[in-house]
Amino acid sequence: MIELDEHRVELTAYCYRMLGSGFEAEDAVQETLVRAWRHRERFDEGRSALRSWLYSIATNVCLDMLRSPQRRARAMDLAPAARPGTSLGRPLPEHTWVQPVPDSRILPANGDPAELAVLRESVRLAFVAALQNLPPRQRAVLILRDVLRWRADEVAALLDSTTASVNSALHRARATLAGADLGPPGGFDPLDERQRSLLDRYVAAFERHDVETLVAVLHEDATMSMPPFTWWLRGREDLAAVLRAPGQPCENDRLLPAAANGCPAFGQYRDGHGFALVVLELRGERIANTTTFLDAPRLFPLFGLPMSFPEPARTT
Template sequence: MSDSATVELDAGLEKHRTELTGYCYRMLGSAFEAEDAVQDTMVRAWRSFDKFEGRSSLRSWLYRIATNVCLDMLNAGNRRARPMDLTASTPLAQAALTPRADNVWLEPIPDGRVLPTIGDPAEAAVAKESVRLAFIAALQQLPAKQRAVLILREVLAWKASEVAELLGTTVASVNSALQRARATLAERPADDTATSDPLDDEQQKLLDRYVTAFEGYDMAALTALLHEDAIMTMPPFDLWLRGPQDITGFMSTMGAQCEGSRLLPVAVNGTPGFAQYKPDPDKGGYMPWAIQVIEISAGRVAGFHCFLDTQRWFPLFGVPLHLDA
């Protein structure tokens, strides 16, 4: 292959990276596994490009490779989850911080890694809805091939015939898989969490009040912002709390080290989020602590999910590893 052809192929593959990462993330539920899957897809495509006969588009061919990569990765049987998918909520009096392995947890991902630029506002809104944590968690309940069918048909709007060709099966089989996938998801009704598309004035004001309350560690102000059944999770710990009383009670006791934190906004899973920094007793200023995913519903905070592995998340989101005082 000539140098110019190599450059052209690299560019042709690279322009699909973001949407392929979004597809693999929906399939796998892991930001890092999704990026690994896309890299594997690119390598396989590069190595076998001489066999690409052009009967389908380059994009379709890449999706076929990415699907096979994801199905291979899912053969291990791992199904990622949120804390509330694994255990019941814990009353504050019984709260204990018990970690589980990284491969248990559904992971957050920056919007920029999975949401390509879309001119149509309606399509952009659908794309953001399809990377919300709740939707990704629901997808993990599906068998791998049903998961692929539902994403391709419902999220990416592929025709049944296109999906059948990609999977090497029949249209009838695709339609049957889609019907079963829909039935499974219907048992887990979606919430009405707002996506950042962008947020309206009232939602933005709610976020501003949340930042003020959290940074001021004002539990009364925070309580006023929370739904009565609001949820707080803290992977890698399997503990999760429901309701303002238990949430603020935890923050005032076991979580009191977060007092004095600072929040920087990040775009995560189609919803508002923050990089949380807590006071650094050794260096001064603030040290990274968690990526927060904020869920807003009906004018209040319905949930905030704090992902605590700072060595992984802060570099992924491209935010500073230390803040000056």
């Protein structure tokens, strides 16, 4: 009997890079495993061949799902940076955005630290958004060759193509990504003591609405965005102006830790109820990017976050 579910995490990571949505990746993997199970009698080879067969099915599922011309993006891919005081504008549909995904769904629980570092970088929001600029088959080639380290002949067999065609697609994909603004590495593997201290300071300052400390932990060219709005800011001065504006609604909000896209993340709670998922990218001892996804009812169950902030245990 073939074992399919043990491949779920790596297949989810592959489909997430292809599709840019944790929800769509889960759907794609489920369809992959269903198709594999239905046709299991056709498969009687070894373990490595099973993995290749599953990736072949997953690739076809993703290519089918990518027939729509709509591509997912980040706010900075869609509009220039806003100025403090400008309105958020009109929200755009969910399918516009690269969506976050929990680390637990896409990263192995154990593994070689160097390999995990590469995998974390390959699921960062900026990298996944850049992948969406590639035609779907080029996208598959680049992920399989440069992220998963498959040989060109293995990719050619999977795509029913030739090695020359795969190498040509990889060259074009690399050229496209070379022009993308990926920023510096922003994941963590694992957090060092200074970064843990940074996050502790961030959480304490956020929950106290201590603006001066929040500004102090930002990188000089930090960015802030809030999907589903194209509004975003770049630069510590502009972020500070927004944080210092009177009547900030986030006063008294609370945070619960999570992990998304190889980065620290937090569930944000307002008036005790789930409000947003905040994903942070760190650069050294500063916060380089803050993405606040304003879709708690959909995202919190995916991340295993409660919809209400947990009350402290009562002591007797």
